[in-house]
Amino acid sequence: MSFAKLKATREAKQSYVTPNIPENSQESSAVPSQAVHQPAEETAVTEKIYKAIPDYLESRTSQTSGRGLWMKQSCSPGQIILAVKPHAAALSNDRMDSHCSQCFGAGNSLKRCTKCQAVYYCDSMCQNIDWPLHKHECAALQRIAASGDPSIPSDAIRCLGRIMWKRQKQGPTSAWVGSIINIQPSAYELHTHLAISLFVTNTFTITDPSLTPLGASVSPPVALINHSCDPNAVVPAQEPLMQVIALREIRADEEILTAYVDTTLPKAMRQAALRETYLFSCGCQLCTSVADIDPRESVWCPKACGGMCPAPTEEDSLSRCTKCKAVLQKTDEVLDALRIGQQALDKVTALQFSDPAKARQLTTNLVPILTSAGLTPASHPLLALTRLHQALLIAELPGAPAQAQVLLDEAIVAATKTLAGLGAVLRAGHPVRGIARTELGKLLAVDEPAPAPNSGSAAEEALRYPPSGAKRLRLALETLVQARAELGVGFGAPNEGGAVGREVREDIVRLERELGVWKKGLGEALRDAREAGA
Structure with missing residues (x-):
């Protein structure tokens, strides 16, 4: 969820988290505190956070990306660089009745909280572990239900609520909470949007073992790691641990970098996502490279020499094969395919769960059009549509025994094309x-x-x-x-x-x-x- 959506959600609804301000407090929520952050407290908080960082890692500050994590010794691909338990996590709304809110495990016989009727657990053990935080969440969910509003706050809002309740329990000097949102009670209202923005930029998606998103989580040590569109590490965040894993050899004195956005997207879309959510533009090698072509924006050579042409744009329609230098003639057809493909992708993304039959009809019709226009498997939006087409075919398989062979073979073809596209960009x-x-x-x-x-x-x-x-x-x-x-x-x-x-x-x-x-x-x-x- 973007900062803009979080902001709109907060403005449209009652507060999910009510600050615990003593009645005799002389501070007004409309007047900002003159000292939101105390340097001595900040230093203490930082020192406590860094205790979770292994000795072979070091926090440094660079002129280009600010504070980050560096390796003090080399590591090999597949090595676990950092493993920490998330400070706070919350399931997505569509997973709340199918997964345990404590361990995030899936189950068919989960037990529902009898009070809020919204949260489920594996058993009484998971419920008891989660109760110190859920008791506040439970009361808030009951208040929302009593108000006549049937909706449940998003995973981001509920995760933020859990952080604030931890702050209330542990006190304003809590190392973990203070590192994420360190705001005085007098400034809660004034700094709510800033707090949400800070929260979003430090949030990670919790996934199941197959990388299907389950919810949101926060980990200050992992949040120290900076972004690159060509990362040397990944964070497959899964309960009970968030792990940072090396994708390639990382040498001593090299910064650890992960990707904050989907790196299969073209440069312009990656940069737009980073600016909207994280408020910065990426200057990594992939974004600043002057290479002749990016597979994410590519078309096959018109002479079928095996080379590729940069995808034409409205501003620059001239495109040549980087291998044989043949000029791409059908630029209008390619531009139309790119425009229609993006529109179809937006529609399929919106329909994939509410109307999967309509979504599959769109992918079935559009993927061949983009392919015939010459887009390569890694090109956007063809790769994204192919991945959705594959997922929709697989989801339809159990319910169509008469067409099982046809659907299975189509799914295999789509999976092969998906892998070819991903292999070119990841x-x-x-x-x-x-x-x-x-x-x-x-x-x-x-x-x-x-x-x-x-x-x-x-x-x-x-x-x-x-x-x-x-x-x-x-x-x-x-x-x-x-x-x-x-x-x-x-x-x-x-x-x-x-x-x-x-x-x-x-x-x-x-x-x-x-x-x-x-x-x-x-x-x-x-x-x-x-x-x-x-």
Whole structure:
């Protein structure tokens, strides 16, 4: 949620968090305090926060990006650089009835809070652990329900509320709370919007093992890390720990950098997102590079030489292949495709949950149009539409047994194109790449509802995609082996690639057995045929 949306939410509704100001206080909420931050207190807070940072990391300040974290010794890809428990976290509204609000685990037999009727837990143990904070949240949710407002505050607002209640419990000098929002009671109203802005810029998305967003969390030590659109580390934030993991070798005296925004987006969209939410423009190497082409904004060479052309723009329609220098002639067609594609992406994003059938119809129609216009798999908005198309196909599979084979094969093709696009813009080992490769491998490993018969020549069968039978299983096995290697980097080598990595290991063992049975069966069939011929 952007700062603008948070601000609008607060202005439109009653306060979710009521400041605990003593009745005899002489301070007025309309008058700002003359000393919001005390230098001595700030120093003490900072020292307490840094105790959570390992000795091989160091906080430094640079002239370009301000305070950040640097390595004092080198580390390898997949190494866990930092692991801390989030200071505060809250589930998204659409996950509150399917996940535990304490451990964020999914379950079919969760127990609902009998008072607020909005929050669920695995069992009484999780509820008791969360009660010191939820008792305040519970009362606030009951007040909102009693007012006749059926809506529940967003995860960002509820996470912010939990921080404020911790401040109330631990006092204004709490190291963790003070590092995020250090505002005197007299200035609550005046600085509410500033507080929300500070909160948003220090918030991380909590995900499940497959990177599906679950909610919002805050961790001051992790928030020290600065941004780059070509990061050397990632933060796959999952309960109970937030981990910072190296994507590549990071040398001593090198700054640790993660991405605050979706780096598959073109430069202009990344910069706009950073300015809106984080109030800065990125000056990383990817954003300042004068390279001839960015795969995120690219079109295939009109002469099919294998090279690419920069996507034309309204301001500069002249585009040449960076390899053979052929001039792109159909610039109007490409510009129309980009414009229509972005409109379709916005609509599909809005419809994917409320009307998935309509959303899939749009992706089915638009992906071929963008492809025929020459956009490469990594180009925006084709990559985003392809990823949505894949997700919509997979979601439809269980409910369409008659079309299962067609939908499965279409999902495999979409997953293959998605992986090709991500592979062009994300570093090897990136968790998003690892999950995408895992999804492709799992789709290939699904039992074929109606395997396609051999209906062409050997050459035609060799070119058919996706393949069938044993060839399909072998491709699934190869894909999952590669996926496990990438997951081992993006989710941490000590974690064995996380929960998904451990599942993939089991899938690999199963496929190896299945292929062994397939080979044994084929061998026996050939033997029987020879014996029958004799």
